[in-house]
Amino acid sequence: MRTHDRLRIAIQKSGRIGDPARELLARAGFAFRQGQDKLFCRGESLPFDLLLVRDDDIPGLIEEGSADLGIVGLNLVEERRMETEPDRLRVRMPLGFGRCRLAIALPDLAEWRGPETLEGRRIATSYPVTLARWLQAEKVSAEVVQLSGSVEIAPRLGKADAICDLVSTGATLAANQLREAATVLESEAVLVGPEPPFTDGRADLAALLERRLQGALGLRATRLLLCQAPRDALPAILGLLGDAEPPTVTRIEGRDDAVSLQALCRSAMTWQRLEDIKRAGASGLLVLPVEQMLA
Numbered sequence: 535m536r537t538h539d540r541l542r543i544a545i546q547k548s549g550r551i552g553d554p555a556r557e558l559l560a561r562a563g564f565a566f567r568q569g570q571d572k573l574f575c576r577g578e579s580l581p582f583d584l585l586l587v588r589d590d591d592i593p594g595l596i597e598e599g600s601a602d603l604g605i606v607g608l609n610l611v612e613e614r615r616m617e618t619e620p621d622r623l624r625v626r627m628p629l630g631f632g633r634c635r636l637a638i639a640l641p642d643l644a645e646w647r648g649p650e651t652l653e654g655r656r657i658a659t660s661y662p663v664t665l666a667r668w669l670q671a672e673k674v675s676a677e678v679v680q681l682s683g684s685v686e687i688a689p690r691l692g693k694a695d696a697i698c699d700l701v702s703t704g705a706t707l708a709a710n711q712l713r714e715a716a717t718v719l720e721s722e723a724v725l726v727g728p729e730p731p732f733t734d735g736r737a738d739l740a741a742l743l744e745r746r747l748q749g750a751l752g753l754r755a756t757r758l759l760l761c762q763a764p765r766d767a768l769p770a771i772l773g774l775l776g777d778a779e780p781p782t783v784t785r786i787e788g789r790d791d792a793v794s795l796q797a798l799c800r801s802a803m804t805w806q807r808l809e810d811i812k813r814a815g816a817s818g819l820l821v822l823p824v825e826q827m828l829a
């Protein structure tokens with residue numbers, strides 16, 4: 535039995551989700567020592583360790599307790615959750631990268647008249663449970679052909695009439711003369727843990743990890759805006775700062791008609807946006823990057 539004073543995070547060894555996941559953990563201040571076997575990396579200063587695995591294995595590792603938390607595509611979590619009853623996985627936090635969709639795709643020349651086109655057809659996929667649910671919701675009866683990989687070549691091999699697979703840029707579909715017809719599930723990387731959640735020492739560690747991740751994720755676009763403005767221009771300026779935390783407005787010594795304003799803005803501060811704020815009456819605009827933040 536493992537003790538609960540360290541937390542083990544499973545991530546994909548390398549690839550579409552694994553690489554950005556490691557980058558995110560590094561930005562959040564987690565450093566790991568590469569293990570001899572390259573599968574287990576011990577945390578250097580914080581009680582968090584990394585398990586480097588195949589992404590498809592992550593939901594199962596969490597269910598059986600070999601890993602405490604994981605960073606993985608929502609598509610894999612959903613497939614697993616629909617399979618098990620009751621739920622044994624909990625999505626704790628969306629991470630905003632690895633966006634893609636699980637989609638139905640057909641050979642370029644095949645006709646598409648909506649989901650009923652699939653009636654009586656064979657659909658190849660690595661996501662049989664998610665696909666079966668979707669077909670049921672669409673009231674279509676089709677044959678689900680389960681494949682563990684290379685789903686996109688199934689139509690050419692005569693094994694299926696359509697596929698249901700992940701699409702990110704669409705390059706894989708295009709290279710296989712397939713076109714996207716319908717979305718089954720929108721996906722992105724998520725932080726996932728067990729259901730029910732921890733009640734031991736790992737609860738605090740998980741909360742610490744989440745705070746750090748939130749801080750690191752927020753930083754990418756976050757800017758601190760400083761400016762001055764006539765008091766009566768304030769409503770118009772605040773209207774342009776919809777994404778900001780409630781701004782701090784302070785009086786300027788010796789001037790009753792103007793204020794100084796400080797706002798933490800969550801989305802990109804483009805030149806266009808700055809000019810709009812200036813036009814609304816602001817002056818002396820300063821946009822500063824935010825180096826660290828503890829949510």
Ligand code: PRP
Pocket residue numbers: 549550589699700701702703704705706707
């Ligand atoms: C998915 C999917 C396709 C590819 C689509 O694989 O199975 O092969 O990505 O991406 P594209 O639209 O940008 O071409 P994934 O990255 O999940 O790898 P895996 O199936 O090997 O885990």
Ligand code: ZN
Pocket residue numbers: 588589590
């Ligand atoms: Zn995979």
